[in-house]
Amino acid sequence: MRIGILKAYIRKELSELLRSRLIIMVYLLPTMLMLLFGYGIRMEVTHARIAIIDNDQSRLSNLLVGKFEHSKYFDVTTTVMDEDEALRKIKQAQSDAIIIIPASFEKRLLKGQTTQIGVYVDAAFPSRGSTMESYVQGVILNAASALIPSAPKGSIVINQRTLFNQAMRDEDAIVPGLIGLVLLVAPAIIAALLIVKEKERGTIFNFYASPLSKAEFIAAKLIPVFLLHSINIFILLLWALYLFEVPFRGSFWIYWLASELYILVSISIGILISVITRTQIVAVVLTVMVTIIPGFMYSGIIMPISSMVGMSRYEAHVFPVMYYNHILYDVFLVGEGLTSQKTQLYLVILAVYVVILLSLGTLWLRKEIR
Amino acid sequence: MGMLKIDQVSVTHNKRRAIKDASFSANEGEIIGFIGADGAGKSSLMHAIAGVIRFEGKISFQNTIYHSPSEAQILKSKIGLMPQGIGLVLYDLLTVGEHLDFFANIRDIRQDDRFNEYKNRLLRMAGLDKFIDRRAGNLSGGMMQKLSLICTLLHRPKLLILDEPTTGVDPLSRIELWKILDQIRCEEGTIALVSTAYMQEAAQMDRVLLFDEGEIIAQGCAKELIKSVQDMTYVRKPFTTPHSMSTLDTTYSLEPLEAEHAEPTLEALFFVNALQKNRILPSVEITPRDGDTSFSSVVMEAQGLTKTFGDFVANDRVDIRLCRGEILGLLGSNGAGKTTFIKMLLGLLPIDDGELNLLGKRIETAKDRQELKSSIGYVSQHFALYNDMTVRENLHYFASMHQIPMDIAIKRIARYSEELGFDGYMDAIPTELPLGINQRFSLAAALLHEPVILFLDEPTSGVDAIARAQFWQLLVALKEKWKIAILITTHYMSEAEFCDRIVLMRDGCKVADDTIPNLYTAHPNAKTFEEIFLEYYR
Incomplete structure (x- = not known):
């Protein structure tokens, strides 16, 4: 490796990136993906619009309504209307759920008779529907135990405890996974463009006809993207910590090291694609296909790797995103750091990825017309 | 013992045999011209010698023998390759100065005083010293080629391989390119291999290799080669025999003809070779067209056509008249405003000032322009297929x-x-x-x-001699049978002589508009049309 040559190439790549405005994409794309997915994916339901038809208007029914009103999950409107009208409101998407308290609610309860509360939930989106349903149940059971202390103790016991994400905030579960997705996609796309652009334009002849070695050429293409995207590691961390308010319990240094390694993996994938394709459009489409889909599937955003079975489990282990995300969730939510042998192993695995991918890229790169 | 020796080199590219068993050698300081039709194997052989494509056979340069691109790696610091295509190796977004730095750096040249002096001299010779800060994407075609050449010369290669450096370049820039090339290669004792579509250029070289269908079919100095076909070259005969082919001014025949002999050029080699291989093209026959041909004698007239891009005046008050049954040649150096002008005539660019009349009707509205487009046939430089x-x-x-x-x-x-x-x-x-x-x-x-008008934007650039000759016969036949007006741009000055009238542009202005004989009368010292062209640029 001759430093002078590398510097010349890097300077050239940087000024081209700058002048072609591709630099905007380098910094806009990761942030955009982060904001779009970070705000876009919501598993929990808050502010569900709920209409309560209180036909009883008693002390107990008021208490029950109050429970709903105090929940952050519901926006309550209490009305008196007939059932058909309420159902129409759901159809018109003006209401997400309806709770109907029967006229004899208090009387029957005090007499120790069973009473029925009508609950209608809009389940057009099944997962949202079932989430709302369980919230409603939770609130009602909770209210029931408060209302009737005479009820046999222990008959309703809900003992929920969530670990690592005690607040059960979606951001905490999604945002670290998003960093794993974004840092896989964005550097790969830019890197994929770099070599294939020269092929398409014809300037690749400058490499063919010069004494430049293959390793030098790859290094010259890798370093500029690596430097530019290294900054994204910090930008994304800032978004996570201050915009999405995700806790950070691990070591910053592990986050940094793992992320730099991971960017190298991503760039190596891009370079490999760049080496085997001939046109920019094919390179971009291929990169998006091999990064976004596995990046999303195996990032742990949608489902945890441990719950995967069969082929998908093996596939998850083939793509680097799983290893990085394990480290990410650790530094953000758990904080075990290097004391965990898994983290140590996964760092090594990421480094192995870099070595293998770059060796393949150098091997497959041809210094001749094909 | 030659310094460069090519021994039985064959190249197969995309499962097609591009060149087969090519052998030749060259000594220090020699310049060798590669001529031949498009696809005859010139570029493939050049790529093989430059070590950028896999080949069979053996090449030796300065006592180093190589059989593959990887073996050629150690020689790359001594080889300079400029591949085919205007500005192909340039980065549009980098400036002229940045290009020189980049090319010097990737070849690890020590940038001392001697190098800087050499670099500045190259810049001056190329006339680029005033444009150091201009981006390559904003240079004209001629300037791009000059920049590519000096970038290839920066490391003082001992073997220089130039693939059609002058194709699509105007005569003026071509002369400058050759000046740089000749001066540097003589000083450095460089072996130069240059392919070209201009036979006048090939005739100036030490030796010429003639390529045909993947083989070198003849080599020798231009004079010898021309002499070998002298007996088969005649002044054009209107009739044809089965073993003859004609261009607009010459007839080639293997059998003796009852006609006066003409002075052949290197182009004659292609025709004689085609005749010998019995690749005779059918003579051109055009039947009258379906529509009538009795439209008015002035087909299109433009007056004071002006186009400005910001501060830059691309066309300054240009008048032009296209007549029925006339071939009008539009000439000018790269960047003289020909393309802008044609785009205005085509209705692709709005006209800033001046007026345009088609068949006596002024073109004003968008509907007029639609009509304009339907009366024009346009063949662009890069055939839009x-x-x-x-x-x-x-x-x-x-x-x-x-x-x-x-x-x-x-x-x-x-x-x-x-x-x-x-x-x-x-x-x-x-x-x-x-x-x-x-x-x-x-x-x-x-x-x-x-259409009533046919616009042809450098239709013959890169096309081989025979196809070009046929194309011109077609144009003449179209003009005579269909009576349409033909506007053509070209960089081949020999083709300009086939036009009925010539319009010459320089810096966005029209500087000449006359018939060929009148132009020759006005410039009594000029022997060829190229010289007339150059007189307008001095």
């Missing part, structure tokens, strides 16, 4: 674009394909075809709607 469709599908597509009824379109396509001589290629994909065939089929596409 769809490379995913066959020739037949392309033509059907163009026909339906012009809303020609299918039955008429099919008849016309069949007739044109026969008359323009590409009926054997109707089901081929354009990219598989030689440039000459694509050129004729683009012409057919432009004529499908029977």
Whole structure:
């Protein structure tokens, strides 16, 4: 490796990136993906619009309504209307759920008779529907135990405890996974463009006809993207910590090291694609296909790797995103750091990825017309 | 013992034998010209010698023998390659100065005083010293080629390989390119291999290799080669025998003819070779067109046409008149404003000032412009064909674009394909075809709607001599039978002589507009049209 040559190439790549405005994409794309997915994916339901038809208007029914009103999950409107009208409101998407308290609610309860509360939930989106349903149940059971202390103790016991994400905030579960997705996609796309652009334009002849070695050429293409995207590691961390308010319990240094390694993996994938394709459009489409889909599937955003079975489990282990995300969730939510042998192993695995991918890229790169 | 020795080199590219068993050698300081049709194997052999493509056989340079690109790696610091294509190796977004730094750096040249002096001299010779900060993307074609050349010369290569450096470059820039090349290669004792489409350039070189269908079929100095075909070259005879071929001014025949001999050029080699291999092209026959030909004698007239881009005046008050049955040649150096002018005539660029009349009617509204487009046939520099469709599908597509009824379109396509001589290629994909065939089929596409004007933007650039000669015969026949007006731009000054009238542009202005004989009278010292052209630029 001759430093002078590398510097010349890097300077050239940087000024081209700058002048072609591709630099905007380098910094806009990761942030955009982060904001779009970070705000876009919501598993929990808050502010569900709920209409309560209180036909009883008693002390107990008021208490029950109050429970709903105090929940952050519901926006309550209490009305008196007939059932058909309420159902129409759901159809018109003006209401997400309806709770109907029967006229004899208090009387029957005090007499120790069973009473029925009508609950209608809009389940057009099944997962949202079932989430709302369980919230409603939770609130009602909770209210029931408060209302009737005479009820046999222990008959309703809900003992929920969530670990690592005690607040059960979606951001905490999604945002670290998003960093794993974004840092896989964005550097790969830019890197994929770099070599294939020269092929398409014809300037690749400058490499063919010069004494430049293959390793030098790859290094010259890798370093500029690596430097530019290294900054994204910090930008994304800032978004996570201050915009999405995700806790950070691990070591910053592990986050940094793992992320730099991971960017190298991503760039190596891009370079490999760049080496085997001939046109920019094919390179971009291929990169998006091999990064976004596995990046999303195996990032742990949608489902945890441990719950995967069969082929998908093996596939998850083939793509680097799983290893990085394990480290990410650790530094953000758990904080075990290097004391965990898994983290140590996964760092090594990421480094192995870099070595293998770059060796393949150098091997497959041809210094001749094909 | 030659310094460069090519021994039985063959190149197979994309499963096609591009060049077979080529052998030649060259000594220090020699310059060797590669001539031959498009696809004859010139570029492939150049790539093999430069060590950028896999080949069979053996090449030795300065006592180093190589059989593959990887073995050639150690020689790359001594070799300079400039591949085919205007500005191909340049980065549009980098400035002239940045290019020189970049090329010096990737070759690890020590940038001492001696180098800087050399670099500045190259810049001055190329006339680029005033444009150090201009981006390559904003240079004219001629300037791009000069920049590519000096970038290739920066490391003082001992073997210089230039693939058609002058194709598509105007005569003035061409002369400057040759000046730089000759000066540097003589100082450095460089072996230069240069392919060219201009026979006058080839004639100036020490030796010429003639390529045909992947083989070197003749080599020697230009004089010897020309002499060998002198007996078969005659002044044009209007009739043809089975073993003869004619251009607009010369007839070539293997059998003796009852005619005066003409002075051959290197081009004659192609014709004689084609005759010997019995590749005789059918003579051009054009039948009268379907529509009438009795339109007015002035087909198009433009007055004071002006176009400005910001502060830059691309066209300054240009007048032009296109007459019925006339071939008008539009000449000028790269960047003189020819393309802008044609785009205004085509209605592709709005006119800033001046007026444009088509068949006596002024073009003003968008509807007028639509009408303008339907009366013009246009063949662009890079034949606008769809490379995913066959020739037949392309033509059907163009026909339906012009809303020609299918039955008429099919008849016309069949007739044109026969008359323009590409009926054997109707089901081929354009990219598989030689440039000459694509050129004729683009012409057919432009004529499908029977326009009254035909615009041709450098249609013959990169096309070989025989195809070019045929193309011109076609144009002349079209002019005579169809009475249409033809406007053509070209960088081949020898072709300009076939035009009825010449308009010469410089810096966006018209500097000459006259017939060929009148121009020769006005410039009594000029022996060729190229010299007349250059007088307008001095």
